[in-house]
Amino acid sequence: NVSVVLFTADLRLHDHPPLRAALEGARQVVPLFVRDRGVTDAGFAAPNRLAFLADCLHDLDAGLRERGGRLVLRSGDVVEEVCKVAAETDADEVHLAADVSAYAHQRERRLRSALEADGRRLHVHDTVTTAIAPGELTPTASDHFAVFTPYFRHWNGLRLREPLAPPRTVHVPEGVGSEELPSRAAIADVSPGLAAGGEREGRARLASWLRSGLAAYEDRHDDLAGDATSRLSPHLHFGTLSPVELVHRARRAGGAGAEAFVRQLAWRDFHRQVLAARPAAARADYRTKHDRWRSEEAARADVEAWREGRTGYPVVDAAMRQLRHEGWMHNRGRLLTASFLAKTLYVDWRVGARHFLALLVDGDLANNQLNWQWVAGTGTDTRPNRILNPVAQARRYDPDGGYVRRWVPELRGVEGGAVHEPWKLAGLERAVAGDYPDPVVALSDGLARFRQGRGLD
């Protein structure tokens, strides 16, 4: 008998419950990835993620070939393609990892009814794309947690399942047709500094992170110039690393760094359980409705300056340029650039979230939209009217200005923390910084507009 494993955001062989279950239940397995028209049509297939995905598919195929198998690639409507492959191989079962978006829920429902109509079964596996399944933890009065601290207290007290070893052999039925795997080189508009994808790459990064990054994480995670976070987010997004395994290995390493890191992994699960329960939060304000934002049209020049990294606030511009160059941005950068757009410029958070999703290699509906809502004060933040001052943020998290000088070449001639307030420069330094723009808005004016918009005055 034959089982199909539909890979989605779980592009790995280590700790893969759907693959394990398929191999236990069937003699032959079809490891299948579908380039889903539904995802491309929704505009979610940004070049940076397509390029990273190409690496992941090649690596998954290579890992399967080492075990006697191979990856089968198809394109089209995911449900139709799975049904076709199941019919061609006369498979009894299809295995799939659970996921949280409205699209993923709909995909699961459609798959189940199409397969059942043909007399086949769909098995959906939890704890593949999260450490703890959404819905496993619920407060007494609601179907999900809306506040992180109590969620984390419960999350941290749960016992996780043990990670699974990768399979030794995978037998794929003969004659199943596959398209050629996409080539990263053929994808246009990829950020020049984009990281490489794939399970092997992810595991190497994880090993080096556990060896030489994790212990100092608590002290250094906000140091913009130090760049001392794990950079594992794209691997978590594409599932080349397993969240269950990450939590286990960090806990085994122990210490304050590991505790802080595990807490961030819990934030990831937290946002996923919010989105699973409230799929509309990908678009609509989650808790506090706001309708007085400036629209993209009304704020066109400001939005353009923000996107291009030319707002005149060096730390904001550095982070926005890092995003464009690497397809990734430091978390502190994400916080302060998002606050700048949604609060200082008072532009609808969806405008910013869309730009992030167009570039981020880890761009993820749950993490991106809900973090944007958190910063904009429409989501789960318990201090919705907090506004981050970009100069104060810069002085605190980039005290020597090294991050700004790395990404804003116009300011490379300015020494130390003075780089954060170029409008105060005099003499030669001012001349050196000549090309750098003036601030798009005075912070005091931005604050006044925000307070008025929120009815705080």
Ligand code: FAD
């Ligand atoms: P580390 O600091 O090493 O953290 C380890 C892992 O924990 C991360 O890889 C990530 O999976 C998780 N994590 C860390 N911080 C958060 C957080 N605040 N919320 C949820 N999970 C977290 N993360 C994404 O993965 N995709 C996104 O699209 C995304 N968009 C964001 C947008 C905004 C406006 C903000 C403020 C944050 C966003 N984040 C997003 C969360 C966070 O910034 C990134 O996960 C982190 O910067 C990735 O770098 P890292 O892997 O080095 O993180």
